Amino acid sequence: MKGVVFTEFLGLVEEAFSADMVDDLIDATSPPSGGAYTAVGTYDHAEIVAMVVALSARSGIAVPDLLATFGRHLAGRFHELYPVFFERASDIFSFLSSIDDVIHAEVRKLYPDAALPQFEDRMLDDDVMELVYRSPRRMDDLAVGLIERCAEIFGEWVAVERSARPDGAVAFVVRRVAEPASA
Ligand code: HEM
Known part of the structure; x- marks a missing residue:
């Protein structure tokens, strides 16, 4: 897994918890890489999984919730770092349908060793996309x-x-709604 995912994860942990928590996660999981992550490096995916599990044990927040929160943070960072991918799309559905063919394809050109997922999209109606x-x-x-x-x-x-x-595979049904689900 690319180092940018690790550096962003540990940056979020520092912001939301503390620098001590970052050190604690690295100590507790003894990552084989040594834990000095750089954005352009490549590391074993198991290292981030171990840190998320350790953070869950320490924070009492379930692993799926930590990963979803991290996903939200990463989206904001991708928007700052790579605004062009957002500018090219007219709405969320055209953006999502560009992940495989455009966004991750560019990531792969930059980092041939990137371990990327695959997505297949189809519109079920004007406001609903299935993304596999x-x-x-x-x-x-x-x-x-x-x-x-x-x-x-x-x-x-x-x-x-x-x-x-x-x-x-996991099939997502992404439905455009008028208000956030929690409102
Ligand atoms: C500008 C937008 C985006 C950029 C620059 C980007 C870039 C990346 C990068 C660099 C990785 C790490 C690859 C590796 O570890 O080797 C990654 C992984 C991943 N991306 Fe994206 N991505 C973007 C948008 C998205 C979106 C919108 C989704 C959501 C559906 C997504 C889903 C994922 C997932 C789930 C992974 C984790 C690896 C896996 O599941 O196998 N990405 N992406």
């Missing part, structure tokens, strides 16, 4: 946070439902 996610890393909780926050960047709100497929 496939990845051996099963980071669908992260994807939910990314999708929700990206919609907000387009000034839209979506409700995301998901269902697991027998082949290991």
Whole structure:
């Protein structure tokens, strides 16, 4: 997994908890890489999973909630770092349908060793998209946070439902809604 994911995760932990919590997670999980992550490095995906599990134990926040919160944070950072991908799309659905063919394709050009998921999209009606996610890393909780926050960047709100497929894929049904689900 690319180092940018690790540096953004630890940045969020520092902001939301403390620098001590960052040190504690690295000490507690003894990552084989040593834990001195750089944005352009590549590290074992298992290291971030171990840190999320350790953070869950320390914070009492469930792993799926931590990953969705991290996904929301990452979407905001991607918007700051790579605004062009957002400018190219007219709404959340055209943005989501560009993940595979445009966004992650560019990521792969920059980082040929990137471990990226696959997405297949189809519109079910004007306000509903089915987005099928496939990845051996099963980071669908992260994807939910990314999708929700990206919609907000387009000034839209979506409700995301998901269902697991027998082949290991996860199907998201992304529905445009008038107000945030929590309102
Ligand atoms: C400008 C927008 C985006 C950029 C620049 C971007 C870039 C990246 C990068 C650099 C990685 C790490 C690859 C690796 O670790 O080797 C990644 C992974 C990932 N991306 Fe994106 N991404 C973007 C938008 C999205 C969106 C909107 C989604 C949500 C559906 C998404 C879903 C994921 C997931 C779930 C992963 C984790 C790896 C996996 O599941 O296998 N990305 N992305």
